[in-house]
Amino acid sequence: MTVRIALDGMGGDYAPDEILRGAKDAVRDPSIELHLVGPETILLPKCRELNLSAKVHLHNAAEIVAMDELPSIAMRKQESSIAVGLRLLKENQVDAFVSAGNTGAVMALALLILGRLNGMKRPPLVVPLPGREGTVLLVDAGANVDCTPEQLWQYAHLTALFAQKVLNKPDPRVALLANGEEASKGNTLIKTTHALLLQSELNFIGNIEGKDLLGSVAEVVVADGFSGNIALKSMEGIATTMLTLLRDSIAHAGWRKLGGLLLAPVFRQLKRRFDYNQVGAAPLLGVDGLVLIAHGRSKAEAILNAVRQAQVGINNHLVEALRQPLPSMERSTR
Numbered sequence: 001m002t003v004r005i006a007l008d009g010m011g012g013d014y015a016p017d018e019i020l021r022g023a024k025d026a027v028r029d030p031s032i033e034l035h036l037v038g039p040e041t042i043l044l045p046k047c048r049e050l051n052l053s054a055k056v057h058l059h060n061a062a063e064i065v066a067m068d069e070l071p072s073i074a075m076r077k078q079e080s081s082i083a084v085g086l087r088l089l090k091e092n093q094v095d096a097f098v099s100a101g102n103t104g105a106v107m108a109l110a111l112l113i114l115g116r117l118n119g120m121k122r123p124p125l126v127v128p129l130p131g132r133e134g135t136v137l138l139v140d141a142g143a144n145v146d147c148t149p150e151q152l153w154q155y156a157h158l159t160a161l162f163a164q165k166v167l168n169k170p171d172p173r174v175a176l177l178a179n180g181e182e183a184s185k186g187n188t189l190i191k192t193t194h195a196l197l198l199q200s201e202l203n204f205i206g207n208i209e210g211k212d213l214l215g216s217v218a219e220v221v222v223a224d225g226f227s228g229n230i231a232l233k234s235m236e237g238i239a240t241t242m243l244t245l246l247r248d249s250i251a252h253a254g255w256r257k258l259g260g261l262l263l264a265p266v267f268r269q270l271k272r273r274f275d276y277n278q279v280g281a282a283p284l285l286g287v288d289g290l291v292l293i294a295h296g297r298s299k300a301e302a303i304l305n306a307v308r309q310a311q312v313g314i315n316n317h318l319v320e321a322l323r324q325p326l327p328s329m330e331r332s333t334r
Contacts, residue, residue, distance in 0.1 A: 002031050003314045005307055006085040006094040009038030010064050011101025012298050019100065020046055022303025027055045032311060035094050037061050037085040059084055065105045067296055074105035075112060082106055086113040089289045096310035098281060100294035100303065107143055110287040117158075118325045121148070123286030124155045124225065125293060126162060127232060133216035135167055140222075141282055142229035149192040152176075152222050153200070157326050158285045159220045160202055165316045167219060171203050175218035177227060178207035189224060197222075201327065210234075280305030283313065290319050 007023055009016045016038060027034050036043060040060045047053040061084040063077040077083060082105055085097045090113050099106050107123060116123070124140035139159040144151065156174050163172035176194055178186040183194055185207060197204040205218055210231055213221055223231065280302055281292035290313050294306040313319070 001315060002033055003096070003311050004033045004035060004094040005310050005314075006035040006037055006059070006088045006097045007303070007307065008081045008085050008097070008099035008101050009036045009043050010061070010081040011099040011106075012294065013067065013296050014299055015100065016043055016046060018299040019303055020050055020052060021300035022298075022307070023056060024050050024052050025300060025304040026307040027052070029311075032307060033057070034307070035059055035085075035088060037088070038081045039064070059088065061085075065102050067102050069102055069105060071102075071104040071108035074102060075108050080105075080109075082109050083113065086110055086289075086291070089291070090114055095314045096290035096292065098292045098294065098303075098306045098310050100281075100296060100298040100306070103143065103293055103296075106291065106293050107284060110284060110289070110291050114287045114289045114291070117286055117288055117322055120154060120158075120286040120326075121151050123284050124151075124158070125282040126159055126285055127282045129214060129232075129235070131214050131216040134219070136214060136216065136218070137163055137167075137220050138213070138223065138228055138232060139220065139285070140225040140228050141232050142225045143284065145224065145226040145229075147189065147224035149189060149196055152189070152193040152224065153196045154286070154326060156197055156200070156202055156204075156220065156222045158322060159222070161321050161324075162283065162285065162318065163219045165318050165321050166312060169219050172219035173217070174202045174204045174220045174222065175206065175208040176204075177210065177213065177221050177223040177231065179209065181207050181209060183207065193222070280307075280309040283309075283318075285322065288319075288323070290314060 009019050023034055026032050035057045037059045038061050061079055061081040063080040065074045065080045065082055082101055086109055088094045089097045122144045125143040126137050126139045127141040129136040129138055137159050139155045160172050160174055163169045178190045281294040284291040284293055292306055292310050294302055
C-alpha cells in the first residue's frame with residue numbers, strides 16, 4: 001500500500017539539511033510517496049545535490065516559522081511550510097503530515113486548518129517510551145501544560161484507542177501518573193481524574209509513580225502536559241548522564257576497560273532504547289488528521305523514523321478509528 005506523507009522541510013534545528021537526508025533514506029521504501037514542503041529556492045538546489053528532486057513532490061511554501069515563534073504569530077503565516085503541509089492533509093492530497101518544527105505552531109495551525117475530532121477539547125502529544133516489556137505511551141508529553149479532568153479523561157480514551165490500533169493491545173491498561181499509588185494521592189486534578197477513570201469502561205489500573213513509568217505495568221500513562229514533559233525530559237537526561245558516568249568510570253580504571261569492551265554492545269543497545277531519534281515523532285491526537293511532531297533536534301535518523309511512524313499510523317487506519325465519537329463522560333461514569 002502506497003502512503004502519501006507530507007514532510008516539513010523547514011522544521012527543526014537542523015533544517016533543511018538533516019530533514020532532506022532523512023527524506024532521502026525514507027524514499028528508499030517504494031511504498032512511501034513523500035511530499036516535501038518549504039521554499040523552493042532553498043529546497044530545490046539541496047534536493048538536486050542529494051539526487052532527491054526526482055524522488056519527492058516539492059510544494060512551495062514562501063514563509064518559515066521560527067522554532068521560538070509564538071503560535072499567535074505563526075498562525076498568521078498561512079504560506080508557511082507548516083500551514084501548506086497541513087492544507088495538503090486537509091485536502092486529502094496526503095495521508096499524514098510530519099514536522100520537527102515549532103510544537104506550539106504545529107498544534108495551533110492543526111487546530112485551525114484541520115479542526116478537532118468529535119468533542120475533543122485540546123489535542124495531546126503521545127510519546128512512545130521503551131518499557132521493560134514493550135512500548136509505553138505517555139500522554140500528554142507537553143502540548144497542554146494546564147489541563148482539566150475532562151481533558152485527561154479524553155486523553156486516556158484516545159490513547160487507549162491508539163494502543164489498540166498501533167500496539168495491537170485489545171484491552172490496554174491505563175494508569176494515571178501521580179506522586180503515590182493510593183487513590184488519595186495527588187493534587188485536585190489527579191484526584192478528580194482518578195475518580196472519573198475509575199468509573200469509566202477503560203482498563204484503568206489506578207495511579208502509578210514516576211519510578212514505575214517504564215515498568216510496563218500499563219500501556220498508557222496519562223499526565224497533564226506539564227508533568228508529562230518533565231517526566232519525559234528527566235528520563236532523557238538521566239539516561240544520558242548514567243551512560244556518560246559509566247563510560248567515564250570505565251575509562252579511568254585500566255582493569256575495568258576489558259569489562260567495558262565486553263559490555264560495549266549492551267551499552268550501545270541501552271543508549272538506542274532511550275534515544276529520541278529511535279522514537280521518531282509524537283502523534284498529535286485529537287485533530288482531524290494524522291499529524292506527527294518530531295523532536296526539534298531531530299537529525300536524519302529521527303526524520304526517517306518519524307516518516308515510518310506515520311506510515312504505520314496510515315496502514316493501521318488510526319485516524320479513522322479516532323474519528324469514532326468518544327463515549328459520553330456522563331454516561332460512562334455513572
